[in-house]
Amino acid sequence: MxxxxxxxxxxxxxxxxxxxxxxxxxxxxxxxxxKRTVSETxxxxxxxxxxxxxxxxxxxxxxxxxxxxxxxxxxxxxAELAPDVPARASNEIAxxxxxxxxxxxxxxxxxxxxxxxxxFIRRCAHPALK
Numbered sequence: 001m002x003x004x005x006x007x008x009x010x011x012x013x014x015x016x017x018x019x020x021x022x023x024x025x026x027x028x029x030x031x032x033x034x035k036r037t038v039s040e041t042x043x044x045x046x047x048x049x050x051x052x053x054x055x056x057x058x059x060x061x062x063x064x065x066x067x068x069x070x071x072x073x074x075x076x077x078x079a080e081l082a083p084d085v086p087a088r089a090s091n092e093i094a095x096x097x098x099x100x101x102x103x104x105x106x107x108x109x110x111x112x113x114x115x116x117x118x119x120f121i122r123r124c125a126h127p128a129l130k
Contacts, residue, residue, distance in 0.1 A: 001068070001071060001072065001073050002035060002071060002072045002073070003035070003036055003042065003072075003073050003075065004033055004034060004035055004036070004045075004072050004073065004074050004075070005033050005034070005036050005042045005043070005045035005046035005049060005074070005075050005077065006031045006032070006033035006046065006067075006074045006075065006076045006077070006112075006116060007031060007032045007033050007046050007049070007050045007058070007061070007076075007077055007078075007079045008031060008064070008076060008077070008078050008079065008116075008117075008120055009032070009050075009054075009056065009058075009079045009081055009087075010078075011081065011098055012098070013100060014098035014099055014100055015031075015098070015099060015100075015101065015104065015117060016031075016032060016054065016056075016087055016096060016097070016098055017029040017030060017031060017032075017096070017097055017098075017099055017104065017107070017109065017113070018030060018031070018032050018053050018054060018089065018093045018095070018096050018097075019093065019094055019095045019096075019097070020092055020093060020094055021094030021095075027108070028107075028108040028109055028110055029097070029099075029104070029107050029108065029109040029110075029113065030109060030110045030112075030113045031113050031116060031117070032049060032050050032053045032054055032093075033045075033046060033049045033050070033053075033074070034049040034052075034053075036075075042063075042075035042077075043061050043063065043075075043077060045075075046061055046075070046077045046079070047061060050079060052090065052091050053089070053090065053091060053092070053093045053096075054087040054088065054089070054090070054093065054096055055086075055087070055088040055090055056079070056081060056085055056087055058079035058080055058081060059080045059081065059082055060079075060080040061077040061078070061079055061080075062077060062078045062080070063075070063076075063077055064076045064077060064078055064120065064123075064124060065119070065123065067112065067115065067116050067119065069111075069112055072112070074112060074116060076116055076120070078124070101117055101118075101121050104117050105118075
C-alpha cells in the first residue's frame with residue numbers, strides 16, 4: 001500500500017483544492033498532498049507537498065486521521081495558515097481553488113478527496129465550516 005500525506009487547508013469556510021492539467025484543461029480537483037519518501041515522516045511529506053504544489057508554508061500541521069483506499073493510505077493533516085497567504089499553483093499543479101464542502105461534492109474530484117472531506121466534516125466539525 002502506498003503512503004500519502006494529505007493537507008486540509010481552510011479559509012473563510014472554504015477548503016483548498018488543487019488540480020493538474022491534462023490536454024490544456026484541468027482534469028479533476030484533489031486535496032494537496034502526495035507520496036512520502038522513505039526518510040520522511042507523514043507530517044514532513046505533507047509540509048513539503050503543500051509548499052511544492054501551492055507555495056504555502058503552513059504555520060503548523062495537526063494530524064487528523066488516516067484514510068485507507070484500495071491501494072493508498074492517506075495521512076490527513078489540518079494545516080494552519082497565516083492570514084491571507086495566497087495559494088499559487090506550482091510544479092505539476094495547474095490551478096488552486098477554495099471551495100465550500102457542498103461545492104466539492106459537485107466538482108470533478110477524486111473519490112478519496114470527496115470522502116476525506118466528508119469524513120473531516122463529520123468527525124472534526126471545524127468551526128470555520130459551520
